[in-house]
Every structure is written in C-alpha cells, then in structure tokens.
Amino acid sequence: MWESESDSAARHKYGDGILTSNKHTVKTQGFLQRGHSWYVATDIPSDFLVQIGEANFHLHKYPLISRSGKMSRIIYESREADVNKIVMNDIPGGFEAFELAAKFCYGIAVDLTAGNISGLRCSAEYLEMTEDLEEGNLIFKTEAFLSYVVLSSWRDSIVVLKSCEKLSPWSENLQIVRRCSESIAWKACANPKGIRWSYTGRTSSKISSPRWNSNSNSNDMMKDATSPSRNQLVPPDWWFEDVSILRIDHFVRVITAIKVKGMRFELIGAAIMHYATKWLQGLVSETTITFDETSNYGISNSHSSSSGSGSNWIKGGGGGLHMIVSGGTRDETSTIQAKEQRMIIESLISIIPPQKDTVSCTFLLRLLRMAIMLKVAPALVTELEKRVGMQFEQATLSDLLIPCYNKGETMMYDVDLVLRLLEHFLVQEQTESSSPTRQSISEKHLGSNLNAKARVARLVDSYLTEVSRDRNLSLTKFQVLAEALPESARTCDDGLYRAIDSYLKAHPTLSEHERKRLCRVMDCQKLSIDACMHAAQNERLPLRVVVQVLFAEQVKISTALSNPSLKDVETFTQPMVTNRKTLLEATPQSFQEGWEAAKKDVNTLKFELESVKAKYLELQNDMENLQKQFDKMLKQKQSSAWSSGWKKLSKLTKMTNVQNHDHDTLPRSNNLASVEQNRKSTRRWRNSIS
Template sequence: MAASGESMSVSPNTTTASTDSHGQQPTVGSSKVTNSALEAMERRWNKIAGMESDLLVSINDVQFNVHKFPLYSKSDRLQEIAKDEPRTGRTTADLAGLPGGDRIFVQVVNYCYGFDIDVSPYNVAALRCAAEFLQMHDDSQSGMREGNLVPLTERALVKFFADWKDTISILHHCQRLMPAASDCGLVDRCMLELCKLCVPSSSSSSVLTTATDSSPSSKARPNRSATPAEGIHLSESVLSLDLDFYADLIAALRRAGMPAQEVGRSIDAYARYWIPDVSDDFEHSRRNRRIVETLVSLLPVSEGEPATIVDVFSKPDALIRLLRAAKSYDAEEECRRQLIATAGVLLDQADVEDLTHLEMHEVQALAQVHASRAGLTGSADLSPTNYQKVAKVLDEYLELACSCRSPSANPNIANNSLNWETVKSLASSVPAEARSSHDTLLRALLSFITLKKGTLSEKGLLSLFEVVDPSKLSHELTDEVATHHSLPPTFVARALIAQKDNMRKSITDLANRTKSLEEERRKLEQDKVKISKDIEHLRREVQLANDVLQQTRRSLREGTASIFEKHVVLQGRVKELSEEMAELETKNKSLKEREKEKKERGQSRSKRGSS
C-alpha cells in the first residue's frame, strides 16, 4: 500500500529513460512551462523520435512541437481533432480544454515517448482526467498500443485509495479539475472510498446513485485494515474542502449510515473552520451566508410538522452559533426558522452563556418553541426536570438582561427599551410550578423596575408581578418585598399573606414534627425495653449452654481416665498371658525331647534283642 503522499515512478513500455537527472519532468514555476525547459524537452523528444516534430499542439498560449506517431498511438482524441494546415504544411491540434493544462500535458507527452513519469496523490487526478479527455484507453482504434495512461492511473488510484489522506488529497485536486473530474467519475469514487473508511458497513449502492463500481479500481483493491479510520470527517483536510464538495461528502456519509451525531459534529466543525467568529464581514458575507444555508440543509430533519433537526446535537450551542451566523449574514427565513425550532427543543440543555449570544426576541422565540412543544406533545413527553432546567436558564437570563444598563455590558442583551410584555412573556413561557423557587425571577423583575426608574404603568407593573408566586420566595426576599416602595400594593399584600401562611404552615409542620419525634422517641424506648429483654433471654440461654458444655467436658475427662485404667490392666493381663504361653511352649518342648529320647532307647533295645 502506498504511504500517504508517496509517488510511483512508472514507465509505459520497455523504454525507460528519465526526463532529467532526478527522474522528474523539467518544469519550472507553479503553473507554466518555461521556454527554456520546453526547448530542452523538445530536443529530447526529437532525439527519441529520430526526426523533427510533425505535430504542433497548442494549450492556451503554450505550443508544443511533438510527433504524431507516439501521441496518435496512445490518444484517439488527438487523432480526431488534429488538422492539416495547407499553408504551413504542418498538422496542428488545439487542447485548450485539457484538464491540468500545459504542465500535465508535459507528463502525458513524456509518457507517450516512453519516459518514466512520477504519479502521486498530487497529480494522479489531473493525469486521470487528462487521459480521459485524450481518450487514452486500452482499446485503441489503430490497434497499435500496448497499455495506456487510463489503466496506468487506475492502478495508481487503487493504491492511493487505500489511504484516507491520499484519497482526500486526490479529492482536493479534483476541485480544480471540474467538471472533468466529475465526468470521469473520480469525485464519486473518492467519496465512495472515504465512506467505506468512515462507515465500514456501508455499501456502494447505498452511498452513490451513480454506477461507479464498474470502474477498474473496484475490481481489485489492496488489503485494508479491518479497523475503520476514525475522525476523518473531523480532520482539517476534510473541513478545508470547498462547500459543494463537503456537502456532497456529508450527503454520501449520511446515505452510508454515519450516525447523525457524527454528522452534526462535522458540520459544526466545518462552520467553526470557515466562520470562526460571527462578525459584520461584508467581504465574505455572501460566502458565509451560503455556507450557513448549505450546512443547515445537510442536517437530518424529522418528519411531520413542524419539521426539526433531530438526534444531531445534545446541546444547543452549535445551533445558536449557526443561528447567529444566519442572522448576521441574512440567511433565508426558512433556515433561521429551522434553527430556532431545533434550538428551542434543546432549550433545557442550554446555559445562560449560550443565550447571551442571542438578542432578546430570539430568546423569546426559543422559549415560545419550547412552550408550543409542551402543548403539542403533552406533559408526558417533558419531565419536570426539563421544565425546571428551562425555568432556571430563563430566570438567569432575565436577571442578567434586566441588570444590563448599557450596551457595553453585553451588546446582545443590553436593551434600555426592553418592555414589560417581553419580560412577562419570557417569564410565563414555563409553568409556575416548574420553579421550586421564585427568588431569581423576583430579582430579575426588581432589576427591571429599577432599570425603568418609575416609567412603568400601573397596569404593566401589576401584570408583570402576576408571574411571581410569593409562596415560593425565601424569607429574606419576602422581607425585602415588604419594605420595597416601588412594588404594587396587591403584590406586597400577597407576599405578606403568603409569608403569614408560610409561618402558619411552618408552625404546623414544627408541631407535627415534634409530635412525630415524640412518637419516634416512645417507639425507641419500647424497642429498647424489648431489646433488653431479648438480651437477658439470650444471656440465660448462653449460661445454660455453658453449663451443659462444662458437664460434657467433665464426663469426657472421667470417661477418658476410666478407659486409660482399663487399658493399663489389659496391658498387664496381656503380658501375663504372654509369659504363660512362653512357659507352656518351654514345657511342650521339654516333653517332645523326652518322648524322642524314650523312642530312641526303645529302638536301641529292639536292636539288641534281635542280635
């Protein structure tokens, strides 16, 4: 497998001669072939052909003096467009639309003459497109060729596609070769290979709608590691792609089955790469507007009404960045509506820092989306925790917004013309029961009336404080309300009544708690007596068990002594019996000896009598 950025030196036939001492074509400069380099190459071509040139090829303002036979034998296109000039007697061909221009044509000509050429990820795309443009296929009309530039570049592509960095490098070079790179299927093939690397389970039919698998590179591929390459969609080489190429790649990755969360991460990274800071940059405003609109169009959208972006972001900060950019660069209304709809759904995951980047009416729109979602889906879809989070972040935002007296504090939320209707709308966007405490909300409203310095109407003041539940205020704030002269008397009265009710409730709770503690104390005393009895009963049982154990031990000792005594007696008796048996054996032996002697005397008498 070719390493990233590695080049291959290839030769079309048995003629192997380098174009210079370093094996590279002698080109000078970044875009044009110099006259001196061109003259040197033409002398070498004439030397190889053994004759003067008979074909003049023009590419824009550069002319090449070459020979028909080596080029015609490789290129069907060149044979078709070449024209004989009667006035000069020469044959000419115009290749103004050749992909890669004159620099790539130098390599093509060198290949046709039999010189080695270097094929790398940085020029293989141009060589492949040029070969397609010049119709340098295996099957020639003249039947005079063996091998050609199209199959040669295809073999190189197979090697380079095995490495994702090389693949992206080829894709980058395709950007400057459009539409030729797309016409020959090279763009789709690059994206297909990247999809296979990013999403190993993807198939070519699910990724691309065009029939790219019929290309030679799909017939033989080098062995790949079974482990998928991770983070390709977040690499700088992908994020630096032109917008159209990036959009096509993300669309292909989505069709290949890349998780929506990974798609969202890549889109957010692309936005940060191209629009790092949202500002009034008129020079790039049109480009940035197109970027924002395109990126939003790439996000997966839910079905039904209203359609929202789903399963992409866990927090709304990325959407809020896109929303700021959409507003700054005057993106389409549908784009902004979709961003607001989705960010509103994720409002329970936002923090106050996220909201400070938006203007007040945008935060109000997010709150309205969240409230309408609750109305559409019902309370079962949104847990009390969701409501509490939204209430908390909105209260903190209101407190911050109402305390900003000048644009220098925060240009987005500072608004001296902030009206009570907007403040009440934000405060009322979540149910009152979602707030376990109304302290932050009250502090925000107190800052607001201080900001307005008595300019609020009585109606506005009364309506504004309707959203505050005095029963959920701390004692400190309730005391502050009682002494605040700018608050509506009705609200102060409600606060005092709530304070009285809270005190009565606290006294009742204290009495109930005292009664409960007394009951618990009596229960503990009863449990203590019961435990004492149980302990005494256990103590008696333990004592009884100890007595039985001691008695058993005494019995065992006595039995052991008796057995030992019997054992001693038995040992003595065994000894006595052994002695008696020895004595008997001695007597028995003596008797036997006597009988033997008696028998021998009898035999002796018999012998004497017979004699």
C-alpha cells in the same frame, strides 16, 4: 495509511507508478524548460505549438495525433491548410497535466502519484486518449491506477479527493469524487479489529491514521517497537482530522456515504462539529456587545487566526480580531469569504443527523448565531431553530445572548429568537408527552421532563434579568417571554422577581399601570423569604404588589404557627430551607451578586427611614409649640371682650342657687329632678356662651 493486500501487487504491475507508452515514435531524452516554454530534446524541429495560459509547448504533430483523438480532429478538420498552433486554456489540470500527457505521447516515463493522477485522468479524457487509438492508452492506465492503487489506500484517497477541488465538473462526471468518497466511508466504518494502529510522529501531536493490514514487514515492526503500545486501541475519531481538510462539498459527500454505511449518529455529529470548528473560526469565539457614541452596536469576536476561511475579520488594537456587523461597506474579498462561510453553514445544517443530541446545544446556538449574521436561507435557519428547541434545556445563558442583526432594530439582543426557541421546546415536549410511545413511560422519565422545564425556566429568568437592562426592550416582549412557560415550570419565582426588579431599574419612567402590568407575571406566593424581605421594602414596586407580598408571607407564617405539633412545623419549614439552598446553588453568580447588592440597598433604605422618623419627631414638637403659642395669644385677645359676659353669668348663678334653696321643702325626689334640670340648663347655657 491504509494499505490493502493488493496494494503491493498493483504497484508491481504498474511499475510502482512509472507509466510509459508502448511505442516510441520520436526518439527524445525528455523535455527542456526555458522560462514558460517547453521544448522536446530531439534533433527533429517542432512543428506544432500548444499554448495553455502563459505556458508554451513546442511539440510535434505526429506523436500527439497518434494518441489523442482531440488533437487529431483539430488538426485534420481545421479549415486552415497547415495548423501549427492551438490554444487549450480549458484543459482540466492545467499545463501540469498536459505536460504529463505530452510526455506519455512521446514515450517518456511518467511518475503517477496520488497528487497528479486525478488531473492526468481528466486531461486524458479531455484529449480523448482512448483505446481506439492505441491499446493501453492513457485513459486505461490512469483508470487502472485509480482503481487498484489509489482507492485501496486511505491516504491516497484523501489526497485524490482533495486534488479534485480544481477539476470540477470533470472529476464529478468521471466518478472520481464518488469512488473516493465511498472508499473513505468504507474505511472509516470498518471494524476496528482489522486495523493496526501505528504512531508516525504527526506534528499535530495526534495519532496518525491506521493501516489496513494485519501483516507487517520488518520496517513496520521496528516502528511499532518504538511506539507506546502496539496493541493500542483505535480511537473512534481517528478519521476526523483527515476528512476535515476536504472542501465542504466533498466533505458532505463523504459524510453522506458514511451515513449510508450505518455509522453511529454521535460520531457523525462529532465529525461535523470538528469540521465546523476548523473552518468557521467565529464559531468558537466569545461575542461581546458594546455601545459606541452613535448608538450602534459593535460586535467584537476575539480568536486565534488560522488558515481556515473566515468572515470579514479586521485587526484590532487589542491584539485580537474584531468583526463589525453594523454599518460600513464590505470589500470584494470579505464578500467572497462571507459567501464561502454561508455555503459551509448551509451544507452543515443539511447533513446533521435528525436524532436528538447528535451535536451539542452550544454548537447549534453558535451555528445559529452565525447563520443569522450571514443571512443563511430562512428555511435552514428555521430548521436549525427547531433542532435547538429539541435540546433547549442544555443551553447556557452566554449562548442565548445572540445580538440582534436585523436592520432597524434598536434592541441589543434578539429576544424574538429566544421566544421562538422556547416555543419549539414546548411544542417538542408536548409532542413527546402525547405520543403513544411516551404514554407508557415510567415516572422517572416524567420527572426528567419536569426537570427539563425547571432548567429552562431558570434559564429564561436569567436571560430576562440580562436583557432587562436594555432600555429599548419593550414591556410587551418582556411580558410575553416571561409568560411563555406554564406555571408548573417554576417552583420558585425568585428569578422572575429579580428580572422584574432589574427591568424597573432600567425603566424608571414606567407608569403605575405599566408597573402593575409587569408585576402580574410574578406569583407572590412563590417567593422565598429573602425575596419577600426585599420586595416589602422595594419602592420601585407598586403598593398593591407590596401588600400582596406581605399577605402571602403572613399566610405562610400563620400556617406554620397554627400547626399544633412541632414536628409538623419542622417538616413545613424544612422544605423551604432546602428549596432556598437548591435555589441558591442553581442560581447564576450574577443573580447572587444582585441579591447582595439588593441587601445593601435594603440596609441603606432602613438608615434613611430612621433619619426620616427623627426629622418627623422634630417637626411634630415644633408644631405643638406653635399651637400652644397660638392658643395663648387667642385667649388674650378674647379676655377683654368677654368680661361683661362672665359677670352676667355669675349673677345668674347666684339666682339659681337661691331658687334651689327655696325648693328644699319639696320632696327629695322632686328636688333631685329639679337640680338635675337646672344643672343641664346651666351647662347648656355655658356652652352657648363659650
């Protein structure tokens, strides 16, 4: 609790909140309540009835007109000769505030507190209880209590601002909201050295609000004696929980005032996240997507129920809360809750500081998911997408798996949204690198930019692997998202190859041309050894891609072997191994499990290939046996028809031998020529017969 030095003086001056009027026109001992009616305990019968809703106040005219300008005008300016009843359903604060104002008119002591001061101040303004009618009238005294007592106390300022939720627009016009917001902002931004922290045993197990006073009385000293440490430092987020109980419009006023005071944007962002976590229950729940029999997407969110506002959550059989966003009609209550949540999201987006890393990327993505689901204004959604793009490298795969809420869309996840986020990230990177202030940065910052792109590349590859299982994902959207990043962002295309292989598994009906088009997004020279081994035996890939993979691997091996020094070979292969280890460490668990499954598929394919080879050898032996049998049968058929021809051939052979013997007397050279000629003619003749 905050207390100023003038707090005790103010309470002493105003009787510790006990308010009385100076004149006593009607002697009374107080009000008596019977059911919904109030009577004045006096001997004079009442002559005036004030009706507020179901409450009836049986009063007297003179005490009211002597201090209320509105009552006086109504009674004296009425066309009726004798007005004895009035209906005032529009009085701010309701019958509770009017009861206190009526008691003040009768001179009955009224206890002013932080809970009733705002309603009494607004009702006094409504009843026109000004100084013109009586010095020290209700407006003056309630205004003094607000200024000197309430605004000097942290707790009272919070309570008054909370009570103003039902007093609009009166509380706004009377500047109660503005003054309380500025008081809270001033105390939240105060120097912690002037705050004495004390533990008061708050039930939420969180340390309580500090007290704005370096001097303490004996009671405070006894409390501090039981605390763990009197000199406990004030945590920077001490004011988060107290401010988070406010309604969203008042919370925005407080945060705006805190911004003007110059508080660090990291603390403001943390306060916004704390508020959103409390009032947007769907923000911290995990979303899972399942298919039903009608091919609609059912999105279920499980989280603990609380008193905060929520969307159209309904009880599920699993003990959690489930939210159905496809089909179905909403009742009136759900519609009102959806409007409240939409207003909260739009207000939070508008007050997030513009600096980078004000809030976490996970918070922005979950806020974006709810904004799309509740159909927040498109301009605010675009602004939120740009903020996500500023720190897109901090995102996780689970945060990017945002369901597609567009009607008529058959895809399971919103791939177009991720593409827009990636484009905002690239635009932001290009803007920072081309700005004059960024041109003089060191190489360390340039390396951080490259690391950011590498992280985004791994994130996009993992996202593509996940969404590729959706059979409604078109090839064009997959290709556009895969090619959105520059080539320098990926040092290894193993993740991209994994996504391509997953897409080919989920879409077995792709044509050869479509498969080639899909594989163009991958660079075969950036694949690791494991990926090359898998791709070389992957029957889903086009043959041309398999050849490219084998050629790229052969080039790597040739380059390594052609190096004359063993030292150079080691330096060539060592980065490859290091890159593989780094890749495996940075690869998601689902990706590594996919590689294990792929290795099992490779072993299965090897076994099937050996079986096919054995069957092929058996078929080849059977074919040779059949060929031999066929040749044998063919020779048997031709032997009878060719017997006479073979006899003629033998006679011609004998005649040729005789002629050769007669020519032996010729020179040896001539004999050799003739023998060669006869041999050729005989072979030619034999060939012609066969």
